[in-house]
Every structure is written in structure tokens, then in C-alpha cells.
Amino acid sequence: MLPAYIEDVQTWLADFHYFEDIKVRFCETDLFGHVNNTVPFIYFEQVRASFMEQSGLMEQEVEPGVIGMPVIASLHCDYVQQAYYNDKLSVGVKIARVGRSSIDMHYVALNGDEIIFTGTSIVVQMNKNTGKSIAFNNEQLESLAVTVK
Amino acid sequence: MLPAYIEDVQTWLADFHYFEDIKVRFCETDLFGHVNNTVPFIYFEQVRASFMEQSGLMEQEVEPGVIGMPVIASLHCDYVQQAYYNDKLSVGVKIARVGRSSIDMHYVALNGDEIIFTGTSIVVQMNKNTGKSIAFNNEQLESLAVTVK
Amino acid sequence: MLPAYIEDVQTWLADFHYFEDIKVRFCETDLFGHVNNTVPFIYFEQVRASFMEQSGLMEQEVEPGVIGMPVIASLHCDYVQQAYYNDKLSVGVKIARVGRSSIDMHYVALNGDEIIFTGTSIVVQMNKNTGKSIAFNNEQLESLAVTVK
Amino acid sequence: MLPAYIEDVQTWLADFHYFEDIKVRFCETDLFGHVNNTVPFIYFEQVRASFMEQSGLMEQEVEPGVIGMPVIASLHCDYVQQAYYNDKLSVGVKIARVGRSSIDMHYVALNGDEIIFTGTSIVVQMNKNTGKSIAFNNEQLESLAVTVK
Numbered sequence: 001m002l003p004a005y006i007e008d009v010q011t012w013l014a015d016f017h018y019f020e021d022i023k024v025r026f027c028e029t030d031l032f033g034h035v036n037n038t039v040p041f042i043y044f045e046q047v048r049a050s051f052m053e054q055s056g057l058m059e060q061e062v063e064p065g066v067i068g069m070p071v072i073a074s075l076h077c078d079y080v081q082q083a084y085y086n087d088k089l090s091v092g093v094k095i096a097r098v099g100r101s102s103i104d105m106h107y108v109a110l111n112g113d114e115i116i117f118t119g120t121s122i123v124v125q126m127n128k129n130t131g132k133s134i135a136f137n138n139e140q141l142e143s144l145a146v147t148v149k
Numbered sequence: 150m151l152p153a154y155i156e157d158v159q160t161w162l163a164d165f166h167y168f169e170d171i172k173v174r175f176c177e178t179d180l181f182g183h184v185n186n187t188v189p190f191i192y193f194e195q196v197r198a199s200f201m202e203q204s205g206l207m208e209q210e211v212e213p214g215v216i217g218m219p220v221i222a223s224l225h226c227d228y229v230q231q232a233y234y235n236d237k238l239s240v241g242v243k244i245a246r247v248g249r250s251s252i253d254m255h256y257v258a259l260n261g262d263e264i265i266f267t268g269t270s271i272v273v274q275m276n277k278n279t280g281k282s283i284a285f286n287n288e289q290l291e292s293l294a295v296t297v298k
Numbered sequence: 299m300l301p302a303y304i305e306d307v308q309t310w311l312a313d314f315h316y317f318e319d320i321k322v323r324f325c326e327t328d329l330f331g332h333v334n335n336t337v338p339f340i341y342f343e344q345v346r347a348s349f350m351e352q353s354g355l356m357e358q359e360v361e362p363g364v365i366g367m368p369v370i371a372s373l374h375c376d377y378v379q380q381a382y383y384n385d386k387l388s389v390g391v392k393i394a395r396v397g398r399s400s401i402d403m404h405y406v407a408l409n410g411d412e413i414i415f416t417g418t419s420i421v422v423q424m425n426k427n428t429g430k431s432i433a434f435n436n437e438q439l440e441s442l443a444v445t446v447k
Numbered sequence: 448m449l450p451a452y453i454e455d456v457q458t459w460l461a462d463f464h465y466f467e468d469i470k471v472r473f474c475e476t477d478l479f480g481h482v483n484n485t486v487p488f489i490y491f492e493q494v495r496a497s498f499m500e501q502s503g504l505m506e507q508e509v510e511p512g513v514i515g516m517p518v519i520a521s522l523h524c525d526y527v528q529q530a531y532y533n534d535k536l537s538v539g540v541k542i543a544r545v546g547r548s549s550i551d552m553h554y555v556a557l558n559g560d561e562i563i564f565t566g567t568s569i570v571v572q573m574n575k576n577t578g579k580s581i582a583f584n585n586e587q588l589e590s591l592a593v594t595v596k
Contacts, residue, residue, distance in 0.1 A: 026328060026329070026334070027328055027334045027335075027336050029328050029329040030325055030327050030328065030329070031324070031327040031329070031332075031383055034329075037325075085329055
């Protein structure tokens, strides 16, 4: 059974263009013998951080004198298959939706062709002075549009 | 703005009966100076594990010769306020819904009266031999009904 | 066989006055079924951080205009017995030696009367401007002398 | 100032033949802005685990009916320079000494030519039935001799 954010697996997978190889560490397993449930969020962070740097989604001046910074509003993981010590995973991230001041990101961890886990996050652009959300400017929206395609 | 799983905050909060005190560790912060986004899932696991033991939600014989084991199907966190090194959090967990073979759990982390983050998880009872879900038996449902109330 | 820094266990143990209770988390175990070897350093950090705050061993003005900050130069752990999920450990830290600009700290984790692991660290006071070590002043030495006794 | 286990840096470094590239993760930093002190032990474990598999230093029959398993007796880290988010480290491990039933391993983390941290560990071969140490057999010693050279 698929999570609600995946309509068609093949289409959904085809949109991922940013991946990093991550080998499961010994300390990332637990006494059940497989990867602990807290670990996918570490992998998501690793690919998200690289991806955001590369996509220009970092702290920046959004309007004259107004600094916008991306803040994680939520994180989500669906566990599909178990992962084990030494598994070589390919962990991908993509932008699934661009809103006025927020972005939905999706994640997938593959072991070969098999989906091990999937996930989502919402990243909001905050005005660093007020702590409130602030809309992306046109330059950001254009840059994000390129990243989404 | 509240996550969709919280209709009314006060009602939602009033249903939590299991809490553990957790002090934020130094190594749980990151270079932004606050608690890293991967950390709430560690806290959720801590309270979930204790709560499930106490609620009898552990690996057990569900039908003669059939062992059922609880498996995490999904984890979710909504970040409401920042947490910092040495914060004394009170982290709660409750059963929000009992299904045929799965349970929705909700989580909250409080710093005094303030909500720092909230979350959800779905736990499915799996047949250990087949790897498929298996319905809770009457004894389990009665026990869960008591826990929910 | 005892590590070289412990001459007599009973004497060594009797000098610990600062302890914190730490319950082993599920995610701190690994596929061997016991606590992963990287975890004692997390416990050492927890007690060291609290202990240093309480002992006034934080960043401070050491000479007029010169800020000294404590920096970890080394960490060490000796594994004596296995620890397991849900073990209730009592983790202690003490100052074992005060040097000109550095302090040796010792650690112990007890499960009841049993020693689970022991450890050491060297903390050096650094001049924040130069990055070189800087001697403790008399006030600091007096304060440390009290802490050691 | 060098740790006592390094007589001459260049000679010591020249003996490392097993390295893995490790990029510092965001969640491995702390509020001081650099890599948390507990993290080098995670890196040491990663290279040690791979190296031990490759060197045949795993659980095995040492005498007829007697299973020997490698157990970590101690871990040590000396912090030389700070590491930061996104640093690309090259982390090496080598066998520094082979004893009757134990091995000393040394570790180094390099950022380009710079040493960021160094470390040591003692691995003891335990008799799985008795929990006591058991001497390496000739085959193991020959295999280790090749690895050391």
C-alpha cells in the first residue's frame, strides 16, 4: 500500500534527479538487527542539506534588508522494507511542490530497484527578524521552477 | 497553524497520560544552536518503547502458533518551537486510534506549557511468519480500549 | 584487569560525587543486541557538561581581556561489561588531576554495584584569541581544588 | 604535542593502507559549530568494521568447537583540529600491534594533509562460550602478519 503522496510509483520515482550513496553504518542498526527507525531522518537530512545548497535554497536576502532562512516545518518517513548493516542505499530528494513561502520535498531510499523507505518534508522560508513566513521572490521562484523540472 | 491530526489543542493534550522527562543532550544540538531535526524521533522512540511495554503491545502469540509483532509503518514530526541544550522536556505518547491490525500513536513534547513539537506514528501488528499484517485479537482490543480511555 | 588509571577500585570509586541516572535507549543498541561502543561517549558528555557548568568550568575571562574556554583534548573508554536496552545506569564523573592549564577527568558507569564501563578525558583551557593553552588563574585553581576534594 | 602512541608522524602515517572517505553530516555538528566530540568514534567504527571484515577478523572457529569473536576492550580519540560540516575526511585504520589474543588498532582522520584527529582501540578475541580471551591460532597470526606489513 502506497502513502497518499505517491500516486504512481514509476512516475514518482522518475522525478528524482538528486541522489547520494549512503552505506548503512554498524551503529545505525539496533537490537532488532536492522536499521533503527530514527536513522532514515539522518539520511534525509544528508541529501536535503546538499540538495538545498546546490539549489540555492539557503539563507539569503529575499527583500532589501530582509533575510529569509529555510526552516523544517515537518518530517515524515514511511518504512517499506527493512535495511541492514552494510546495505548500499541510494537516497534521493526532490521538490514535489512549490508554494508561496514553502516547499514540499519528497525522499526515497533505494537498494538496487527496491524501495526501502520514502518520506516527505515541508520547508518554510522564514523572515529571520520576525520569525514569520515570507514569500519566495521571483528570482527564487524561477530558480525553484528549474529545480522542479 | 495546527497539523491536521489536532482538532482542538486542549482536548488533544488532555488525552496524554504517559509522559517521560527528557533533558536535551549537548550532542543533540547542531550548528544552528538548537536541537537537530532528527532528534525528536529519538525522544518519540524512547516514550513509545516504554509505553508499548507497559501497554502489553509487544511481540506475542495472537492466534495459536501465530506470533504477532508490532512494526513501525510510519513516523512523523511537526516542529512548532525550537528546543535548546539543557531544555527539560516532557515527552508524551498516546494511542489516538485503534484499527483492525494497526494503531495510530500521537506524540507531544512540552517545555512547561509550550508545545515544542508534536508527531504521529502508525504501528502495525505483523505476523512474524508471513510478514503480513494480522488483526488484533479480542484480548488485545480490550487491553487497547483500556489504554485509549 | 584494570586500566592503568585505576590503582584501587574502591578508592577510585569513592571519589566520585557527581552522578546522573541514564536509561539506555532502544536506538543506542546495535545488531549485537547490546549498547553500541560509540554510546558511552554520549553518556560521558552528558555528565561532563552538567558537571562543568556546576563547577564553573565554562568559558570565562581568565586574565583581563583574555577569554579561556575548555576544550576536549582526548576521550577514552574501557568496556568492562555489556550494557543492554533499558538498563538503568548511574554515570559518574570526577576531576582526577588538575594541571597548569588542563584537567584529567575520570568517568564510571555503574549498573547497581557492577562497573559497566570506565573512561577518561583531558580538558584543556584554551585562549580563545590565540588557540593556545592558557594557565588556570588562582581563583580557578581554588575552585577546582574544592571540586577535587 | 603528539599522543604517546605516535613516535614519528610521517612513519606512523605511512603505515595506513586502509582508508574510507567520510563527509561530515549536518547532524554531527553541535552548537559550538563544529563536529561533536562523540562523532569520531562513529567514523572509527565505520572503518574498523569494514577493515575487520576484509582482514578476516570476524567471529570464527579458533579451535575445534571453540568460537572466537572480536570484542572492543577500549576506544580512544585525540582531538587535533576541529572538523566542520561538509568536511571531506579520509579516515584510516591500521593494526599497530598483534598480541597473543588482542590487537592494537590506530586511527587517523585527515582533511587533505592535515590531521584532524587520531585514535586507538584494543580488540580482544573472546571465547564465545567462556567470555574469556583466547589466543589467535597460527592461521590467524599469519593472516594478521600480512595485514600489518
